Amino acid sequence: METRVGETFRKRLLxxxxxxxxxxxxxxxxxxxxxxxxxxxxxxxxNTRNAPFFVWHPTxxxxxxxFQNTLxxxxxxxxxxxxxxxxxxxxxxxxxxxxxxxxxxxxGATSFGxxxxxxxxxxxxxxxxPLASVIAELHLLDSPWALILTYPTFLVPFSAWLLMGxxxxxxRELEECARIDGATRLQAMTKIVLxxxxxxxxxxxxxxxxxxxxxxxxxxxxxxxPQQKTxxxxxxxxxxxxxxxxxxxxxxxxxxxxxxxxxxxxxFVEHYVSGMTGAVKG
Amino acid sequence: xxxxPPSAVTTTRSPGTLTSVGASARQRxxxxxxxxxxxxxxxxxxxxxxxxxxxxxxxxxxxxxxxxKLVSQPAHxxxxxxxxxxxESQIFWTTVWNTVFFTFSATVLxxxxxxxxxxxxxxxxxxxxxxxATVLLPFIVPTVLSGLAWVWxxxxxxxxFNWGLRWLWQTTEWLFNADFGYFRGPRxxxxxxxxxxxxxxxxxxxxxxxxxxxxxxxxxxxxxxLYDAGDIDGxxxxxxxxxxxxxxIKPIAVVVIVFSFVVTFADFQVVYVLTRGGPHNSTHLLATxxxxxGMGSGNLGEGAAVALFMLPFLxxxxxxxxxxxxxxxxx
Numbered sequence: 001m002e003t004r005v006g007e008t009f010r011k012r013l014l015x016x017x018x019x020x021x022x023x024x025x026x027x028x029x030x031x032x033x034x035x036x037x038x039x040x041x042x043x044x045x046x047n048t049r050n051a052p053f054f055v056w057h058p059t060x061x062x063x064x065x066x067f068q069n070t071l072x073x074x075x076x077x078x079x080x081x082x083x084x085x086x087x088x089x090x091x092x093x094x095x096x097x098x099x100x101x102x103x104x105x106x107x108g109a110t111s112f113g114x115x116x117x118x119x120x121x122x123x124x125x126x127x128x129x130p131l132a133s134v135i136a137e138l139h140l141l142d143s144p145w146a147l148i149l150t151y152p153t154f155l156v157p158f159s160a161w162l163l164m165g166x167x168x169x170x171x172r173e174l175e176e177c178a179r180i181d182g183a184t185r186l187q188a189m190t191k192i193v194l195x196x197x198x199x200x201x202x203x204x205x206x207x208x209x210x211x212x213x214x215x216x217x218x219x220x221x222x223x224x225x226p227q228q229k230t231x232x233x234x235x236x237x238x239x240x241x242x243x244x245x246x247x248x249x250x251x252x253x254x255x256x257x258x259x260x261x262x263x264x265x266x267x268f269v270e271h272y273v274s275g276m277t278g279a280v281k282g
Numbered sequence: 283x284x285x286x287p288p289s290a291v292t293t294t295r296s297p298g299t300l301t302s303v304g305a306s307a308r309q310r311x312x313x314x315x316x317x318x319x320x321x322x323x324x325x326x327x328x329x330x331x332x333x334x335x336x337x338x339x340x341x342x343x344x345x346x347x348x349x350x351k352l353v354s355q356p357a358h359x360x361x362x363x364x365x366x367x368x369x370e371s372q373i374f375w376t377t378v379w380n381t382v383f384f385t386f387s388a389t390v391l392x393x394x395x396x397x398x399x400x401x402x403x404x405x406x407x408x409x410x411x412x413x414x415a416t417v418l419l420p421f422i423v424p425t426v427l428s429g430l431a432w433v434w435x436x437x438x439x440x441x442x443f444n445w446g447l448r449w450l451w452q453t454t455e456w457l458f459n460a461d462f463g464y465f466r467g468p469r470x471x472x473x474x475x476x477x478x479x480x481x482x483x484x485x486x487x488x489x490x491x492x493x494x495x496x497x498x499x500x501x502x503x504x505x506x507x508l509y510d511a512g513d514i515d516g517x518x519x520x521x522x523x524x525x526x527x528x529x530x531i532k533p534i535a536v537v538v539i540v541f542s543f544v545v546t547f548a549d550f551q552v553v554y555v556l557t558r559g560g561p562h563n564s565t566h567l568l569a570t571x572x573x574x575x576g577m578g579s580g581n582l583g584e585g586a587a588v589a590l591f592m593l594p595f596l597x598x599x600x601x602x603x604x605x606x607x608x609x610x611x612x613x
């Protein structure tokens with residue numbers, strides 16, 4: 001909306017700039033707090049007198065401690081591999097299902113669509129206890145495969161649902177033309193619809209990647225040895241042991257666990273947003 | 283259209299190249315030409331995942347909830363005893379009430395604040411794209427990690443909030459030259475009421491961006507002529523909001539709220555990181571109670587029963603959503 005004619009600066013300040021500023025401060029303050037805590041020396045951290053909002057003697061010792069004395073780099077590598085693999089698995093299944101449900105007429109298609117929608121809304125917290133037994137039966141406990149195979153349970157319905165909506169926007173005529181020119185159904189899909197659907201697939205992919213990177217419950221339940229953990233579980237369980245919390249190192253862990261995903265996100269903001277809003281609209 | 287078809291297509295189609303390989307390829311492509319067959323083939327990977335990792339665990343969960351299964355012990359069928367046992371326990375009913383209260387308050391707060399932020403972001407401002415991207419950060423970053431930052435901000439001794447409040451307190455003392463006594467500040471995670479307030483606050487903080495950006499997408503589809511018409515009729519800002527904006531973004535709002543309701547209802551991370559259900563089991567949600575019983579105490583049967591208790595609530599909301607979508611679709 002344009003700034004309205006006749007709106008005074010004072011009114012604009014009151015109804016617009018100040019609320020927006022407060023929103024930004026409230027939403028971003030925890031990240032500032034991670035950063036400032038991670039570079040404060042302990043004598044500044046555990047001190048209730050001085051203003052805690054600034055650092056007077058910045059130090060990198062907590063960062064050093066995080067990378068030297070903990071398994072953080074190992075967790076980062078695990079998280080990256082698991083998130084990438086589960087995203088690929090989910091995209092594969094999600095693209096095929098999304099295409100079938102948006103383009104093909106076959107008996108049961110509607111019920112499959114409803115199944116996908118219902119599973120999309122089934123939260124992981126409903127199933128984690130029996131799923132742990134299934135993972136144990138498959139001898140996958142404490143293996144990255146436990147997560148690579150279970151993350152798709154919430155990623156595939158999401159991707160399929162998002163891509164169904166996206167594929168529907170690609171004109172059917174393009175596919176029909178290709179078929180008249182002699183392409184098989186499969187070729188019409190792989191050569192026409194998938195390339196044109198690339199932005200949608202990218203959205204689903206980037207969204208799936210961030211969801212896998214952030215997943216906590218399954219990683220907490222299925223993985224037990226410190227070497228196999230992902231960042232969220234590793235930082236939470238291994239750095240918070242005992243009664244004394246090393247807040248400097250903990251916040252460094254929170255910071256460095258967040259930076260990679262924020263970095264990836266910064267390149268794909270538009271895709272991420274269209275994935276988010278697209279999945280809502282269906 | 284005279285676009286030349288890909289060469290691979292012409293070779294399989296031309297009769298001259300019907301070698302045995304060509305024949306089998308042709309046969310395969312011909313049964314994939316059948317829409318029903320292709321449909322089932324394409325659905326297979328997704329359905330396989332759903333059957334093995336959702337449908338089967340679900341039925342296993344129902345079975346577990348009817349047994350006295352403990353970790354690494356054989357299960358015995360005990361009928362509905364887990365459920366009757368739960369219904370007699372105080373903690374269970376506290377948890378059910380907590381879950382309803384938490385979900386309801388957090389969803390309302392997220393919807394109201396998210397709407398407000400969306401309206402603010404819908405203005406033409408400098409750095410609009412950058413601000414929108416930044417606003418989403420709480421939603422992008424792993425909840426557990428930002429949750430840890432909140433734990434530190436709520437720390438019993440070094441809470442930054444209490445530091446700020448104490449500063450305000452002392453400044454007021456100094457201004458009025460009075461002595462109000464020593465300022466303690468709320469025990470954010472140590473007192474049951476404040477702990478509930480804190481987890482609602484963190485869940486809201488994390489969810490506002492999702493609401494704001496989804497609502498913003500809705501706002502951007504509202505034609506500005508409608509607001510101009512409202513201006514001509516002399517409508518105030520509030521009137522325009524209630525009579526133009528709200529009705530037009532209602533379809534998106536309903537879906538966003540339902541979606542968030544489900545996710546909030548099943549929340550685990552915020553409570554697990556901030557309070558572990560404490561103090562004295564006063565902030566458990568169904569998910570964290572299920573975890574404590576199933577994974578903490580190893581009582582898988584009872585844990586599964588608690589988790590299953592989410593189902594009726596979720597089923598109602600999903601059913602309502604399906605009917606709503608169908609109604610919208612038929613219009």
